Amino acid sequence: MITALASRYTAEYPTIAPVLCGQSLSWLQQLRAEALSQFSAQGFPSPREEEWRYTNVSAIEKKLFSPATSIATSAIDKELLKSYQLKDAWSVVLIDGHFSAEFSVLEGLPEAVSVLSMSDALEKQPETLEKYINQAVNNDKHGFIAFNTAWFGDGLFIHIDAKQVLEKPVQILHLATRADVLTATRTVIVADQMAEASIIETFVGLDNAYLSAAVTEVFVGANADVTLYKLQCESEKAYHFGGTYVQQARDARFTHHNFAFGGLLARCDIHADLDHASECELNGLYLGVKRQHIDNHTRINHLKPHGISRELYKGVLDDRARGVFQGRVIVAEDAQKTDSQMNNRNLLLSNDAEADTKPQLEIYADDVKCGHGVTVGQLDEKSIFYLQSRCVDEETARNMLTFAFANEMVDKIKIKDLHDKVLEQVLVRFPQEGVNKEWL
Incomplete structure (x- = not known):
């Protein structure tokens, strides 16, 4: 059964499809068609789905968000843009979902590092992209992924050659300038064997209602080390879905720092698949005020032996804000000697604030060390008294x-x-x- 909202988006798709990137690539068109069919049948996620039970996205149905076909230079708040661009970093700017060469800063980038808009990458390196797009994630995981696969109009492709160590981080700055706009972007990050890099995703926007739907696929080669930061400061009226899906090779190290502060309703997925002796660290801080709803969903798949994972997420919630944390660690039967720890801490500053937390351990191996801890509470009165003294x-x-x-x-x-x-x-x-x- 096609939902009403899915039907509206599906009906609009034929007018949008011709301007989406990669029109000449048969494999991508087939991928988009399959994703569109999946989304049309499934629609956006519903609380009836276990992994979305605490987050209702039906508010999106009140508006029909449409992608921008071009960059409106006159609508760009250059001061806002400048305030978020980091000084000692290469900066790639995406405005309303489209790459902007004018505002990007890529001078001095090593030859062993490729940073291309997704539009350019699909034109210049289609065979390479075919090996990576939709390989770290599947459309059938949930409706937002299928939606992004069908609708993404641009994004970024970062390829770091083997043994290349980036001395400065690469910042991907997403700026939304228009009301009712859909910014659907797809980013692919590939770090070859023994490469090292830090990458920063920043999401900001003007004080409008809009929808950000961003999917990032990360491939960390053998003994490579990638650190990914995400700072989400969307408009208080905005809706945000951001998914990061990671494949780690043997001995690969991946660290993610997630700071979720903005949006009326925001959801962040971080899923990582670990190979032999891979290491994964997930850190997060979510701050909710007024009536914000911030949902974080993490999943770490230990597929091979000797993997190590550490996870710490903290939430601070005030007013009538609601924070959600769903953390899941899966240890496969072959993943002996796994060492995994997961913790979630929530601080409620108001009697009306709410925190829903659901840690999960699925262990199919018998020689592992795994644990998790969760707290939800208010400030310690003894600590307050001590400071007063x-x-x-x-x-x-x-x-x-x-x-x-x-x-x-x-x-x-x-x-x-x-x-x-x-x-x-x-x-x-x-x-x-x-x-x-x-x-x-």
């Missing part, structure tokens, strides 16, 4: 403890400019009285 007033004590709780995750950022930007976003969202920025 040291001549700190109650309000300042609460602010200090709140920032200390969040700042553990901020301090994990190794890029100073990004660290300062994330810290600035934390300070904006919660009371600052009595808190000195230099302390954090």
Whole structure:
């Protein structure tokens, strides 16, 4: 049965399809057709699906978001753009889902590193892209993935040659400028054997209602090391779906830092498949205020022996905000000697705030070390009393403890400019009285 919303998008698709990238590639057109058929039958995810039971995206049905066919230069807030572009980094800018050479900064990029818009990459390296697109994720996982596969109009392809070590990070800056716009992007990141790189995804937008649907596929070669940061500061009226899907080769290391602060409704998926002796670290901080709904879904698949994974997600929720964490670790039968730890900590600043957390361990091997921990609560009254006994007033004590709780995750950022930007976003969202920025 086709949902009403899926029917509206499916009916509009023939007018959009001709302007989507990769029109001359038969394999991509077949992939899009299959995704469109999947989405038409399935629609967007529903709370009836177990992995979406806490998140209802039916609010999207109130609007029909359409992709921009070009960049509206006059609508670009250059000051906003500049404020989010990191200084000591190569910067790739996508405006309303389309690559902008004018605002991107790629001078000095090593020859062993390719950074191309998805449109250019499909034209210049179609055989390479065919090996990677939709290989780390399947359309049938849920409706947003099928939707992205059918609708993506641009994105990015980053290829880092073997043994290449990037001295500076690459920033992918997504900027939404229009109301009711759909920004559907597809990014493929490939790090060959023994390569090392840090990549930063930043999502921002003007104060409009719009829909961001971004899928990133990451392939980490043998003994390669990739660190991926995500800073999501979308408009308070925006809807955001961002999925990161990772395939790790033998001895590969992947680290992800996820900072989810914006959007009226935001969902972030991070799924990683680990090979022999691979290492995966997932860190996250989500801050919710007013009526925000922020959902984080992680899955780590230990497929081979000797894998190591560490996961720590923290949430701070105020007003009537709702935070969701669903973490799942799967240890396959062949994945002996797996070492995995998962923790989720939630701090509620209001009686009306809500945190839903669902950690899951599926273990099919018998020689493993796995564990998980979850907490949901308010500030420790004993800690508040202790600070008060040291001549700190109650309000300042609460602010200090709140920032200390969040700042553990901020301090994990190794890029100073990004660290300062994330810290600035934390300070904006919660009371600052009595808190000195230099302390954090």
